[in-house]
Amino acid sequence: MPPMSLMPALASPLPAAVLSGCAALTYAVLAWVxxxxxxxxxxxxxxLAWLLHLVVLLVGLFEQPARFGFAPALSVTAWLVLTVYLVESRLYPQLRARWTLAVLGTVAVLLAWIFPGTHYPALGSALMPLHWALGIASYGLIAAAVVHAWLMQRAEKAMRLGNASETAMPLLTLERLTFRFVAAGFVLLSATLLAGWYFSETLNHRWVWDHKTTFSVLSWLTMGVLLWGRWRLGWRGRVAVRMLYLAAGLLLLGYVGSRFVLEVLLQRG
Structure with a gap:
C-alpha cells in the first residue's frame, strides 16, 4: 500500500490519466500482436496489463472524495474477470480467450477514464462499502460465467463443424466451470440484495423499489430458475446459456444501466 503522503499525488488527475492510458495501450497492444x-x-x-489496471483501480480508490459510477463498475468487473482468467489459465492451459479479454480490458479502462463517475462525499453507513464490494464481486463472478458460456458455445460450434482441436478445453469442463461461477455469483448476489434490504430499511425505513433494485431482483430470480432447472431438469446447452445471458443482461441494467442513464443521458449524479 502506498504511503499516506503519496495518496493525494497518486490520485491527482494527470497520473491517473497516464496510468489509464498505459493500461489501455498495453491491452490494445496485446489484442493487436x-x-x-x-x-x-x-x-x-x-x-502486465492486469497489473497496470490494478494500479489504476487503486488510484481511484484513494481519490478523495470517493468517486464511482457505471464505467468504474465495468472496469472493476473486467479486472475481476481477468483475475479469474489468469488463475484458470495456469490450471487449464487450453483456455484461450486472451484476445477477447484484451479488447474487454481496453474498452473498460477507457470508459472509466472518460466517465469517472460521481463523487460520494458522505456514506449513509460505515458498512456501505461492504454492500458495494459484494455487488461488484457478484458482477465479476457472473461476468466470468458469461465468458465461460461464450467459450462453451464456441467449443460446441467447433465440434459440430468438425474443427475442434485436440488441445482445446473439454466442453464438459467448460460447462462445469460455467455453472460453478453461476452458483457463486448467485450466492454473492443474494448477499448483496440482503445487504441492500438491510441498508434500505435502516436508512429509509422501507424497501425502495427503484430501477436498480427491480432489475437486480429479476436477475436473481432468473439465475435461481436456471440453477433449479440445472439441478432438477438437467438444463444445459442453448437453453441454459440463453438464460444466463438474460440474467447477466438484467443485472447489467440494474446498476450499470441505471447509472449510465443518470450520468450520461440525464447528466445527473
Whole structure:
C-alpha cells in the first residue's frame, strides 16, 4: 500500500490519466500482436496489463472524495474477470480467450477514464462499502460465467463443424466451470440484495423499489430458475446459456444501466 503522503499525488488527475492510458495501450497492444507472439509472451503481456489496471483501480480508490459510477463498475468487473482468467489459465492451459479479454480490458479502462463517475462525499453507513464490494464481486463472478458460456458455445460450434482441436478445453469442463461461477455469483448476489434490504430499511425505513433494485431482483430470480432447472431438469446447452445471458443482461441494467442513464443521458449524479 502506498504511503499516506503519496495518496493525494497518486490520485491527482494527470497520473491517473497516464496510468489509464498505459493500461489501455498495453491491452490494445496485446489484442493487436496476439496472433504473432507465443503463449508465454501473450500471458506475460496480459499480466502486465492486469497489473497496470490494478494500479489504476487503486488510484481511484484513494481519490478523495470517493468517486464511482457505471464505467468504474465495468472496469472493476473486467479486472475481476481477468483475475479469474489468469488463475484458470495456469490450471487449464487450453483456455484461450486472451484476445477477447484484451479488447474487454481496453474498452473498460477507457470508459472509466472518460466517465469517472460521481463523487460520494458522505456514506449513509460505515458498512456501505461492504454492500458495494459484494455487488461488484457478484458482477465479476457472473461476468466470468458469461465468458465461460461464450467459450462453451464456441467449443460446441467447433465440434459440430468438425474443427475442434485436440488441445482445446473439454466442453464438459467448460460447462462445469460455467455453472460453478453461476452458483457463486448467485450466492454473492443474494448477499448483496440482503445487504441492500438491510441498508434500505435502516436508512429509509422501507424497501425502495427503484430501477436498480427491480432489475437486480429479476436477475436473481432468473439465475435461481436456471440453477433449479440445472439441478432438477438437467438444463444445459442453448437453453441454459440463453438464460444466463438474460440474467447477466438484467443485472447489467440494474446498476450499470441505471447509472449510465443518470450520468450520461440525464447528466445527473
Amino acid at each position: 496476439h496472433p504473432r507472439i507465443s503463449v508465454p509472451q501473450s500471458r506475460s503481456l496480459l499480466g
